[in-house]
Amino acid sequence: MKRLVLAVMAVGMLVAGAVQSAEELHNPGGIGGVESLRGASELEATRAADAMKRFPRDQGTIDSDYVYQPPLVPHTIRNYEVSLNANKCLACHSWKNANEMGATKISVTHYQTREGQVLSDVSPRRYFCLQCHVPQADAKPLVENEFQRVDALR
Known part of the structure; x- marks a missing residue:
């Protein structure tokens, strides 16, 4: 049996x-006939890396697309550490260093608590810059986008 x-x-x-x-x-x-953003290739297959994105150096401030938009970062942030122990952004953008470094100063709102109390250092809720501020790269959109800038900002 x-x-x-x-x-x-x-x-x-x-x-x-x-x-x-x-x-x-x-x-x-x-x-399975599914095509991802990287094309129809096997998961195990190795393909050439995409070209590095270009950042608009020395462009200064980048125009906003909507009201209350956090300013965009006009430079690469590759290898910038923003963690509990260090914040590379503050090396240039803090009020103490901004003039010497030729960088934009952090807004005074970043030194206030939720209750409006002014602090001597960056507020913990504003410490992790990359939550709101992102680098603007010359990169092709991943998906189609029909976004139009607010009329008042054109």
Whole structure:
């Protein structure tokens, strides 16, 4: 009886393998016909890296697209540490260093608590700059976008 069960299981595995091979012929790459943002390629396949994004150096401030938009960063932030122990942004943008570094000063609102109390250092709720401020790169959009700038800001 055990031999019969083993034989049936072996035949079942062979048939399953043949069906899987037939599916692979119709769907090479095993990606199920799904195309991601990086194209139709196997997950295991290695492809060339995308070109590094270009940042508009020396552009100064970048125009806002909507009211109350946090200012965009006109330079790369690669290798900038912004963590509990360090904040590279403050090396240039703090009130103490901004004039010497030729950088834009942090807004006075970044030195206030929720209750409006003025602090001598950046408020903990405003310490992680990259939550709101992002670098503006010359990069192709990942998805189609029909966003229009607010009329008053044109």
